Amino acid sequence: MSDKPHKIKYAERMQHLPPYLFGMINKIKMEKRWQGEDVIDLGMGNPIDPAPQQVTEKLCQVAIDPKSHRYPEAGGMKNLKREIGLYYRENYGVELNGADDVICTIGSKEGISHLCLALLGPGDTVLVPAPAFPIHVYAAVIAGANVLRVSLSSEEQFLKQIHTMCRSLCPGPKLVMLNYPHNPTGTLATREFFQEIVKMARQLDFMVINDFAYSRVTYDGYVAPSFLEAEGSLEVGVEFGSFSKSYNMAGWRLGYCVGNQKMIQGLAQIKGYYDYGIFSAIQVAGIVAMRDCDDTISEQVALYQKRRDVLCEGLTRMGWEVEIPKAGMFLWVKIPRLYSQMGSVQFAIEMMERANVAVAPGAGFGQEGEGYLRLALVENENRIRQALKQMRRAMAEIDREMAAGTFSLATA
Ligand SMILES: Cc1ncc(COP(=O)(O)O)c(C=O)c1O
Structure with a gap:
């Protein structure tokens, strides 16, 4: 056997596939969980409730x-x-x-x-x-x-x-x-x-x-x-x-x-x-x-609707601009200007590192999504309230560091 590493070469089409952004966010989330941290996951539209x-x-x-x-x-x-x-x-x-x-x-x-x-x-x-x-x-x-x-x-x-x-x-x-x-x-x-x-x-x-x-x-x-x-x-x-x-x-x-x-x-x-x-x-x-299972769908949707309301109310109280969705499992919200300057991917990393909350950065849906976050309604109401509290705390921390000139970007 030769010592030279064998050349593995992907097809040309692979060059048109950027790394799957949500894969990167998921990886950080899993690493944190392996370290025993409790990450509240508002990132992926992956239902936690059971099938009927x-x-x-x-x-x-x-x-x-x-x-x-x-x-x-x-x-x-x-x-x-x-x-x-x-x-x-x-x-x-x-x-x-x-x-x-x-x-x-x-x-x-x-x-x-x-x-x-x-x-x-x-x-x-x-x-x-x-x-x-x-x-x-x-x-x-x-x-x-x-x-x-x-x-x-x-x-x-x-x-x-x-x-x-x-x-x-x-x-x-x-x-x-x-x-x-x-x-x-x-x-x-x-x-x-x-x-x-x-x-x-x-x-x-x-x-x-x-x-x-x-x-x-x-x-x-x-x-x-x-x-x-x-x-x-x-x-x-x-x-x-x-x-x-x-x-x-x-x-x-x-x-x-x-x-x-x-x-x-x-x-x-x-x-x-x-x-x-x-x-x-x-x-x-x-x-x-x-x-x-029509009844189970209605029950599940009622749960999502309550979670949607808790999340919308919480974010509105934090001064975020929120449009209440009539369908889907997500909230699509504009990141306040002070934080959107760092870009949605970086803001998502800050929320993960400082608040233990996973969110999907808008840029993951193309450049038109930049400046936005997508929050999934998959965690229960208590955990959504807890996520809001942790995000509020993390943003206050960023504010203090920015005011003191000590803010530096978290790294993934
Ligand atoms: C718009 C949209 N289409 C398709 C899918 C994937 O659905 P499925 O699990 O049926 O492949 C998703 C999953 O999040 C979605 O949001």
């Missing part, structure tokens, strides 16, 4: 049956797909046949990534709202496509930007990525907006993906519309749903894609090469979740 009991019981029951140990039906069990179809009929008045227009995925993130691989390649352009949940950008980047960002603004402005970009690009964008209710900002869409997007997609010849991961996490009586409610939507696009947030099944990895048959066929084809679908026991448990 009957769902877990069904999983266990099916998991001991050897029949479920074989490769599952790729693309999803017939009964689960039928349940998803029924759900769309009952909740959105959308008729799906439950076969060619539904596919189950290993969480929506996997589905979005592989659909982009099926639809996009070098020379194609995708429009993505900015700021963005990272996979909305990087699924297209990994597929080799160009990404153009469209600033999230009023619906009218957003549509105008898409129109202008479509008219000025040759060839025009192949795909528009949407995400309503939006992560991280909590921006909502109206049915009229979706209808306009469909009209534009037909006129200007682009496909649409709507990531509907937060479909059921809505507050104050607000009901989020589905993209598929728009007339003609099935001709131009698909929508992704997830079990991760509605049913606290984030670690189970179960999601789905519904809508345009040809797009779904493309996703099925590419997934056929990459994976064998989802463990059957998880799929059967997913049917129980969809059939029997």
